[in-house]
Each structure stands twice: as structure tokens, then as C-alpha cells.
Amino acid sequence: MKHESLVELYREVFPEAARLIKRLGGNPEEAKDTFHDALLIYLEREAKGTLQIHTSAKAYLLGTAKILWLHAKNQYFDPLPEDVEAFVDEENEAADEDKNVFHYLLLAGEKCLHMLKAFYYDNLSLQQIAANFGFNGVRSATVQKHKCIEKIRTALKKRNVYEERFN
Amino acid sequence: MYMRNDLIEVEQIEKYLSHQMSGEKKAQFETRMLLDGSLFEKVEAQKHVHKLIRIFSRRQQRNKLESVYQQLLREPSFAQQLKNIFA
Structure with a gap:
């Protein structure tokens, strides 16, 4: 809107x-x-x-x-x-949820976060995302999106390992 | 563009989570998850990432709504209307 x-x-x-x-x-x-x-x-x-x-x-x-x-x-x-x-x-x-949770998202960087919001929350197409975020086409936007997800996923996993060990 | 194996896996998990896998592929994927605990963990973690993105996005959206509210409060007729309601 x-x-x-x-x-x-x-x-x-x-x-x-x-x-x-x-x-x-x-x-x-x-x-x-x-x-x-x-x-x-x-x-x-x-x-x-x-x-x-x-x-x-x-x-x-x-x-x-x-x-x-x-x-x-x-x-x-x-x-x-x-x-x-x-x-x-x-x-x-x-x-x-503890506020640190956003810390893991931010590890991926502001650009990643805004791109992930655009894709998952605002439901923009990868074409629109490529244009808005200056990627060289849909393929490149897709790869970037996966990289962002992986970065956050890995950070979360480290946190879970840490919590299991020390809590 | 060349995609690393770990990114291909991210993509597969995404397809699984967003119900874009055909019946047969889905069954295969679920079998792999059963056999491979690390894949199962990754799927769970990726689900968690999606949820965090939603929570983050909603906070952003809430901030936007708050700024619309503040903007409207500067309109005298709007502010007066609210004042009357809660008077």
C-alpha cells in the first residue's frame, strides 16, 4: 500500500x-x-x-x-x-524473546535484512528486488538471498550450541 | 551464476518449507532428514530464521504505523477528535 x-x-x-x-x-x-x-x-x-x-x-x-x-x-x-x-x-x-535475537539478524547486515523483508514480508518478486537493491538480475538476487539466510542460520546455530553447553 | 553446494541446500530447504516440492521429492527430502540429523537441524534453524524475519519486519512496519500516528496527531482536527473520544 x-x-x-x-x-x-x-x-x-x-x-x-x-x-x-x-x-x-x-x-x-x-x-x-x-x-x-x-x-x-x-x-x-x-x-x-x-x-x-x-x-x-x-x-x-x-x-x-x-x-x-x-x-x-x-x-x-x-x-x-x-x-x-x-x-x-x-x-x-x-x-x-530476548532482544539479542535481532543481533543475529543484524550480523547478516542491513542490506540483507531489508532484502529478506522485501521478499518474505512484502512479497516483492525477485525481479523487483533485483531492481530495488541493485542486483544484476534475478539469479544474482536469488544467490544473495540464500547467502543472507545461510549467514543468519549459521549464527543461530552457534548460539544454540553455546546455550546447550553453558545452560 | 555459480552456486555453492551449501547455497543449493539453502534453496532446497526453502522449497521444502514453502511447500514447493512435489510429492516424490518431498518424500525423498523427509527421508534424508530422518537419516541426517544435521540436515534436520538446518531445516529447523531455517524455519527459525523465517520467523525472525517476520518478527523483524513487523517491528519495522509498527514503527511506520507509529510515525503515521504522530503525523496525524499534528493535524488539529484529528487530534481534537481523539481528545473528545477519550474525554
């Missing part, structure tokens, strides 16, 4: 979302956090091509925000959609 469209969507929907979360007992900070979670899920589905809007983006975001809020308060009794459940689980895990 383009930046301006995102700002527009935010401006249009957030006040309504804030009203909703307030009604359900939340404060301004919680309203914002819940809205951001809903937006992340929306944007992730959009990137993956699994976004299915039946009425409007606004209704979709409000519905997601409501489910997320009720679920966090143990007041939602239906099963969550699979991707929403994975999102919630991973975000809870990420909050507990």
Missing part, C-alpha cells in the same frame, strides 16, 4: 476504532496498539494476496480490532482465523 493511502485509511478509520476500544474498556494507548495489530494483519493479507474485503476496509479493520481486543481479554470464544492466531502467538512470543 502506498504511504498516502495508508495515511488516508488511518485517518478515516482510527477514530472509529478508538471509540470501539473505549466502549470495550480500553484506554488511548490500548486503542492504538489494537488498531495497529489490525492494520498489520490487513497489510500482511494484502501483501500475500489473501485479503478478502466484503463490505469496506473500514468494516474489516474494525471487525479485526474487535476480535483482537476480545481475544486478548479472554472474551472471544470462536476460533481465530489461522493467520490471525499465528500472528497473535508470534507477537506474544516476540515480546518475550
